[in-house]
Every structure is written in C-alpha cells, then in structure tokens.
Amino acid sequence: MADSSFDDLNSFNCPVCLHLLKDPITTACGHSFCMNCITECWDQDDQKGVYSCPQCRQIFTPRPVLNRSTVLAELVEKMKREEPATENKPPLCSAESEDVECDVCIRTKLKAIKFCQMCVAFYCEYHIQTHYTSPALKRHKLVNASPHLLEQICTQHDKPLELYCCQKLICVQCALIDHQNHxxxxxxxxxxQIEGQLRSNQENIQLERNQRENKVQELREAMDSHKESAKAAVEQSEAIFADRIRTMKRKREEITKMIKNQEEAEESVVKKHIDSLEQEISDLIKRHDELEQISEIEDDIHFIQKFSSLSQFQFSNLHNITVNQHLTFDEIQPILSELKSQLDDLCEQDTVRISEKVPTVHIMESQNVLTKYLPSQPKTREEFLIYSSLLTLNASSACYQLSVGDKSVSRKDKSTDYYYSRPIATYKVLCKEKLSGRCYFEVNWKGSGCSIGFSYDNISQGATTSFGSNKRSWRCDFTTVNVCEIQNGKTTNVQFVAKIGVFLDTEAGTLSFYNVSDKMTLLHRIQTTFTEPLYPGFSFEKWGNNSSVTIL
Known part of the structure; x- marks a missing residue:
C-alpha cells in the first residue's frame, strides 16, 4: 500500500488529467476534478443522456450543475506554495504498447498494475488507491495486471471463471444456471488431469517433430540423390552421343576412304590400259607411215625386200577390254538412304521411350504428382506387362468338343462324336472381356498347335464362322513347324514358338505376337485399322486332339 505522503499528494490530483486540480469541482459522490476535465467527459455523454463519475462510475441524471469548489481551490494553491517541488516530481508511467492500460484513465492512459476481479477492470498506480482506502473496495480481490486476465472472465455473466465442468471453465453463475447436478x-x-494430456501432447508433438525432421532429411537426401542421378544421366547421355558422333564420323571416314580407294584402284587399272592403248596407237601410226613409204617404191625387188623386212605387229585384243556403262556409285546411295532411315527410326523409337520414361522419375511417391510410365512402344517384358490384361474364357462361346476352364482350354474329341448328329465344330472359344487401347497377355500352348484369334463379334456356341474368314476377325496359327497369319482367307507363314506374348494397340492399329524370353522377339505384326473393341479367343480347328492353351 502507498505511504501517507503519496496519498496526500494524489488527493489533490485530478483523476482525469492526473495533475493538480485546476478550478476544482466536487461531484455529489464526493470526487473532485478539474472543471475542464469533467466538462469534457460529460460532453461526450450528452448523446447518451446518462452521466457518470469517471472514478466511481456513479450515475447522475440529469446532468449536474458544476460549481467551483472555493475551499478546495484554496487548499491546492496553499499546497503549491508549500511544496513547490511537487511539480518537478516524475510523472506516473504511461502505458506502452505491450502494457495493459488503466480502464479509468481518460486522457493519458497509464500502465495498469492491478486487476480487480469484482470490478472487472484494470487500474493504474493512481486509480487503484481507492481500493486500498475505501472499506467497501478493500474486500475486492486484486491480482497483478496481465493481458490474459480478461480471458478469465465469463463473457456471459462478467464473473471470474473459477470452476471447471464439461471440459470448459465456467463462473459460479454458470454453475448455478446451466450445470446443476454436474x-x-x-x-x-x-x-x-490436463497436465497428463499436456505431457502426452508434448510427447506426440516431439514425435511428430522428429518424424518431420527425419522426413526433411530424407527428402534432402533424396533430392541430392535425384540431382546426382540426373547429373549422371546427362553425363552418360552426352558421353554416349559424343561416342556415337565419333563413331559415325569414323564410319563416314571409312566409307569415304573405301569409295576413294576403289575409285583410285579402278582409275589406276584404267590408266594402264589407256597408256597401253595410246602406245599401240602411236606404233600403229608409225607402221602406217612405214607402209606408206614402202608403197611408193617403184622397184619391185626393193619393194618386196622392204615389206618382207617388217616384223609382225602385235595388237592387244580389244574384246578383252569391256567398259561397264551402268556400274556407278549411285548403287551405294540407296544403301546409305536405308542406313539413314534405320538410324532415324532407331533414334526416334528410343527418344520416344526416353521422353516417356523421364517424366516418371519422381522424388516423392505422391499420387497427386506421380506420373505412371506408359511406353507407347514397349520393348522389354517388364514394359509389356505394364499393359497386362486379365482374361477369362467364356465357356458359353465354345463348342462341345472343347474342355474350357477359366484360364485354360483344350481339344477333347470323343469317338462317339462321329455317330451323333452334332453341329459343325469350329473348335473355338472367346474370352469374356473386350480389349481396346493397349493390352497385353501371354499364353502357353501344347500339342500339335493352336490359333490365337481376335473378333469384333461375340460367337455363340455352335457358330460355324472361323477366325480370319472375314474382315471382322483375325487369326494367327502357331504350329510345331511354323506360324501362319490368316486374314480374309490369306495366309502368311511365321516362325515357331511355344510361349507367346500378344500386344494389341487399337489406336496404332497393330496386333503383335512375340516370343516371350529374356529378350522379346517380334514374331509377326498385323497392321490394320481397328474400329471397335476386340474379343480375344483361341481356335483348335486345325489341330489335333489334346492340343491346349493356358492364359498366364
């Protein structure tokens, strides 16, 4: 509590401006103010029509008439004369941004030092004095001022939150009204109880923090690894292309040198023939001149002697020198063009595969980000299996001579079949599923052979139409001797295999058959235009008893 000198000093300070009273007046409740201070306060209350004491909040209606307190004014003047140093004393602290302001201060808001839980108000060092001196206010509960104290007041009843029920803080009045028998x-x-939850929450938060820190570390390491991997891929790409460029330059130089060597060798042989023929021409001209001179001799004996002295002239056989008028290096150009086309195709195919693979390299396996690798031109078995389709045989589409399960079918002729009137057997069966887009499946076959077919139309039991007999179906035959494609009555022979991979791409219009092994080998490809989804199926029309096919 403040000492008596402090009380004496503040008794003559205006509660509004906190300075010594000037033209003091005293309200009916007994508090004194500067004439100007109380006038300004009540001017602000004119619109409400209700006037209150700025210190004790007592209500006055109507607005009281203010008269100057002469006795009080004389006491203030006397105090000024007796204690002139009072004016030089340091002022009370004003509230800073982080401080709680006094609720009573009107002009200059001072820093609050106490909070009254009964008044539900903050008080500065000056305005709290009444709680120390007034017998009625001394019973109020005071606590140190803090910004969070207002949160401890019931917003409904303006009472302190002193009880806990239904997982929330309540005041006494809340308990009497809404929480009876609780x-x-x-x-x-x-x-x-809450401290236990708090410790559990702290442990969970610490665990979550550790997990996130570990995940951050994992992501950073993955990102670094991703960078190193990308760098290595770029370096490998540059090294491979640089090596291929060097190889192509070396091959270009070898081909150029080969052509030049051939040109020079042929020119050397031809030049030898030219030199020999030119020498013969010179000798023939000389002999022709000699004969001309002999022909001019008039003496018969001398004429005969000169002619007889001439040696027999040897000529080369021109028939042995044949010039090929059509052999030129133009025949090399188609081979070079074919080489260029093959290199272009190879580069284009592999570039497409790389361009489809690169976007699938992700650091995080997030479904929102992850791009699935879907190669448009698969080459390895793993790439084909990306388009793997689950197929089930449709027993209702098979003739009675076939034994059909969900995944396997075999030809099982019976000797009694020849003695009963049965529909003509086509020995075929379709799958239940229709295929479109890119689809892949594998089959094993045994026996003398099998046929893999595709049809736009479903085939009912007993139907006589065979795969490949019209423009709405295709069939590829596999035997122990060879493989044949039949479409629209035309046959094409292909090589033999036992395990077959079938890749359908309806958009590209291709139906491809592969030998399934460590390396996928293309056996045959049908190029056409597909306008509808297709039923895959199998036929044993050309194959012996116990031939079978199993869908893998």
Whole structure:
C-alpha cells in the first residue's frame, strides 16, 4: 500500500488529467476534478443522456450543475506554495504498447498494475488507491495486471471463471444456471488431469517433430540423390552421343576412304590400259607411215625386200577390254538412304521411350504428382506387362468338343462324336472381356498347335464362322513347324514358338505376337485399322486332339 505522503499528494490530483486540480469541482459522490476535465467527459455523454463519475462510475441524471469548489481551490494553491517541488516530481508511467492500460484513465492512459476481479477492470498506480482506502473496495480481490486476465472472465455473466465442468471453465453463475447436478471441480483439480494430456501432447508433438525432421532429411537426401542421378544421366547421355558422333564420323571416314580407294584402284587399272592403248596407237601410226613409204617404191625387188623386212605387229585384243556403262556409285546411295532411315527410326523409337520414361522419375511417391510410365512402344517384358490384361474364357462361346476352364482350354474329341448328329465344330472359344487401347497377355500352348484369334463379334456356341474368314476377325496359327497369319482367307507363314506374348494397340492399329524370353522377339505384326473393341479367343480347328492353351 502507498505511504501517507503519496496519498496526500494524489488527493489533490485530478483523476482525469492526473495533475493538480485546476478550478476544482466536487461531484455529489464526493470526487473532485478539474472543471475542464469533467466538462469534457460529460460532453461526450450528452448523446447518451446518462452521466457518470469517471472514478466511481456513479450515475447522475440529469446532468449536474458544476460549481467551483472555493475551499478546495484554496487548499491546492496553499499546497503549491508549500511544496513547490511537487511539480518537478516524475510523472506516473504511461502505458506502452505491450502494457495493459488503466480502464479509468481518460486522457493519458497509464500502465495498469492491478486487476480487480469484482470490478472487472484494470487500474493504474493512481486509480487503484481507492481500493486500498475505501472499506467497501478493500474486500475486492486484486491480482497483478496481465493481458490474459480478461480471458478469465465469463463473457456471459462478467464473473471470474473459477470452476471447471464439461471440459470448459465456467463462473459460479454458470454453475448455478446451466450445470446443476454436474461433476464440477476446481481448475486446480482439472489441471492435474490436463497436465497428463499436456505431457502426452508434448510427447506426440516431439514425435511428430522428429518424424518431420527425419522426413526433411530424407527428402534432402533424396533430392541430392535425384540431382546426382540426373547429373549422371546427362553425363552418360552426352558421353554416349559424343561416342556415337565419333563413331559415325569414323564410319563416314571409312566409307569415304573405301569409295576413294576403289575409285583410285579402278582409275589406276584404267590408266594402264589407256597408256597401253595410246602406245599401240602411236606404233600403229608409225607402221602406217612405214607402209606408206614402202608403197611408193617403184622397184619391185626393193619393194618386196622392204615389206618382207617388217616384223609382225602385235595388237592387244580389244574384246578383252569391256567398259561397264551402268556400274556407278549411285548403287551405294540407296544403301546409305536405308542406313539413314534405320538410324532415324532407331533414334526416334528410343527418344520416344526416353521422353516417356523421364517424366516418371519422381522424388516423392505422391499420387497427386506421380506420373505412371506408359511406353507407347514397349520393348522389354517388364514394359509389356505394364499393359497386362486379365482374361477369362467364356465357356458359353465354345463348342462341345472343347474342355474350357477359366484360364485354360483344350481339344477333347470323343469317338462317339462321329455317330451323333452334332453341329459343325469350329473348335473355338472367346474370352469374356473386350480389349481396346493397349493390352497385353501371354499364353502357353501344347500339342500339335493352336490359333490365337481376335473378333469384333461375340460367337455363340455352335457358330460355324472361323477366325480370319472375314474382315471382322483375325487369326494367327502357331504350329510345331511354323506360324501362319490368316486374314480374309490369306495366309502368311511365321516362325515357331511355344510361349507367346500378344500386344494389341487399337489406336496404332497393330496386333503383335512375340516370343516371350529374356529378350522379346517380334514374331509377326498385323497392321490394320481397328474400329471397335476386340474379343480375344483361341481356335483348335486345325489341330489335333489334346492340343491346349493356358492364359498366364
């Protein structure tokens, strides 16, 4: 509590401006103010029509008439004369941004030092004095001022939150009205329970923090690994292309040198023939001149002697020198063009595969981000299996000579079949599923052979139409001797295999058959235009008893 000198000093300070009273007046409740201060306060209350004391909040209606307190004014003047140093004393602290302001201060808001839980108000060092001196206010509960104290007041009843019920803090009035017969405990008791939850939450938060820190570390390491992998891929790409460029330059130089060597060798042989023929021409001209001179001799004996002295002239056989008028290096150009086309196709195919693979390399396996690798031109078995389709045989589409399960079918002729009138057997069966887009499946076959077919139309039991007999179906035959494609009555022979991979791409219009092994080998490809989804199926029309097919 403040000492008596402090009380004496503040008794003559205006509660509004906190300075010594000037033209003091005293209200009916007994508090004194500067004439100007109380006038300004009540001017602001004119619109409400209700006037209150700025210090004790007592209500006055109508607005009281203010008269200057002469006795009080004389006491203030006397204090000024007796204690002139009072004016030089340091002022009370004004509230800073982080401080709680006094609720009573009107002009200059001072820093609050106490909070009254009964008045539900903050008080500065000056305005709290009445709680120390007034017998009625001394019973109020004061606590140190703090910004969070207002949160401890019931917003409905303006009472302190002193009890805990239904997982929330309540005031006494809330307990009497809304929480009768409830299990109400004090905040201290509830705190013990909440502290357990708090520790559990702290442990969970620490665990979550550790997990996130580990995940951050994992992501950073993955990102670094991703960068290193990308760097290595770029370096490998540059090294491979640089090596291929060097190889292509070397091959270009070898081909150029080969052509030049051939050109020079042929020119050397031809030049030898030219030199030999030119020498013969020179000798023939010389002999022709000699004969001309002999022909001019008039003496018969001398004429005969000169002619007889000439040696027999040897000529080369021109028939042995044949010039090929059509052999030129133009025949090399188609081979070079074919080489260029093959290199272009190979580069284009592999570039497409790389461009489809690169977007699928992700650091995080997030479904929102993950791009699935779907190669448009698969080459390895793993890439084909991306388009794997689950097929089930449709027993209702098979003739009675076939033994059909969900995944396997075999030809099982019986000797009694020849003695009963049966529909003509086509020995075929379709799958239940229709295929479109890119689809892949594998089959094993045994026996003398099998046929893999595709049809736009479903085939009912007993139907006589065979795969490949019209423009709405295709069939590829596999035997122990060879493989044949039949479409629209035309046959094409292909090589033999036992395990077959079938890849359908309706958009590209291709139906491809592969030998399934460590390396996928293309056996045959049908190029056409597909306008509808297709039923895959199998036929044993050309194959012997016990031939079978199993869908893998």
């Amino acid at each position: 299990s109400i405990v004090s905040p201290a008791t509830s705190r013990k």
